[in-house]
Amino acid sequence: MKKYRLISAALAAALALAGCTTGTESTTTSSTDSGDSASTTEKLRVGMECNYAPFNWTTTEESETTVAISDVDYADGYDVVIAAKLAEAIGREVEIVKTDWDALIPALKAGEIDCIIAGMTETEERALEVDFTSPYYISKEVVIVRKDSELANITNIQELSGYKVIGQMGTIYDDIIDQIEGVVHMDAATDFPAAINALQYGEVDAVTSELPVAVGVTSANDDLTYVEFDSENGFEGSETDASVSIAVAKDNTDLLDALQEALDNISEEEREEIMTTAVETQPASE
Numbered sequence: 456m457k458k459y460r461l462i463s464a465a466l467a468a469a470l471a472l473a474g475c476t477t478g479t480e481s482t483t484t485s486s487t488d489s490g491d492s493a494s495t496t497e498k499l500r501v502g503m504e505c506n507y508a509p510f511n512w513t514t515t516e517e518s519e520t521t522v523a524i525s526d527v528d529y530a531d532g533y534d535v536v537i538a539a540k541l542a543e544a545i546g547r548e549v550e551i552v553k554t555d556w557d558a559l560i561p562a563l564k565a566g567e568i569d570c571i572i573a574g575m576t577e578t579e580e581r582a583l584e585v586d587f588t589s590p591y592y593i594s595k596e597v598v599i600v601r602k603d604s605e606l607a608n609i610t611n612i613q614e615l616s617g618y619k620v621i622g623q624m625g626t627i628y629d630d631i632i633d634q635i636e637g638v639v640h641m642d643a644a645t646d647f648p649a650a651i652n653a654l655q656y657g658e659v660d661a662v663t664s665e666l667p668v669a670v671g672v673t674s675a676n677d678d679l680t681y682v683e684f685d686s687e688n689g690f691e692g693s694e695t696d697a698s699v700s701i702a703v704a705k706d707n708t709d710l711l712d713a714l715q716e717a718l719d720n721i722s723e724e725e726r727e728e729i730m731t732t733a734v735e736t737q738p739a740s741e
Contacts, residue, residue, distance in 0.1 A: 560702070
């Protein structure tokens with residue numbers, strides 16, 4: 456909120472003679488040379504893990520697509536670019552709030568963030584707590600396996616029966632594992648990098664994932680590959696489950712509508728270009 460203070464010339468002179476000065480609230484307003492208040496841009500606080508490349512990740516290197524999240528770290532990735540574009544379109548300045556995956560919806564409901572742009576899929580359960588835009592990216596469900604594994608050439612998810620499969624905690628990629636008959640459903644990983652580490656160390660045989668994430672992971676790790684399945688042999692509901700949307704608090708319909716309108720103006724071609732760039736530039740460690 457802008458604050459205005461009118462001070463008479465006589466009072467101003469008296470304060471100057473007394474050696475007094477008046478403070479300014481630098482975090483919310485700034486002043487021009489003429490003494491008028493200048494408005495600041497409202498923040499769009501966007502929650503994401505910053506640990507799920509190519510959708511989002513943390514880096515110490517600044518670039519054209521990064522957004523600072525601390526004095527030394529930056530957020531980057533597909534979600535960051537989309538968030539910045541949407542914030543600009545609705546006249547706000549993007550602020551990335553690095554948040555653990557399972558704390559994203561609670562943070563949104565508590566008003567600590569304005570929206571979630573974090574590769575989150577709309578589900579019936581989540582829709583009871585928050586509202587969603589239409590999908591801003593639609594992918595495909597795959598599994599990541601070791602390149603030298605006998606699983607590298609499978610064509611049906613049921614061929615994973617009897618093998619150890621893991622997904623990330625609190626995601627549909629953990630839920631869909633139960634579609635595999637006789638699978639050894641491993642305890643969910645706390646985050647996606649942990650699932651990949653488990654695969655590389657031989658603790659599991661496969662990791663459920665979505666296509667752009669799998670492409671990025673396998674590009675950065677020569678020992679891994681991914682398997683795509685056709686609709687008849689793949690996971691059920693994959694077209695819906697592999698879509699990701701923006702989450703907004705239930706009582707924030709104005710923001711939901713504004714973000715949806717801005718999102719509608721980003722073409723499918725541009726979205727694919729952004730994802731391609733994110734896959735190509737994500738950290739090798741991911």
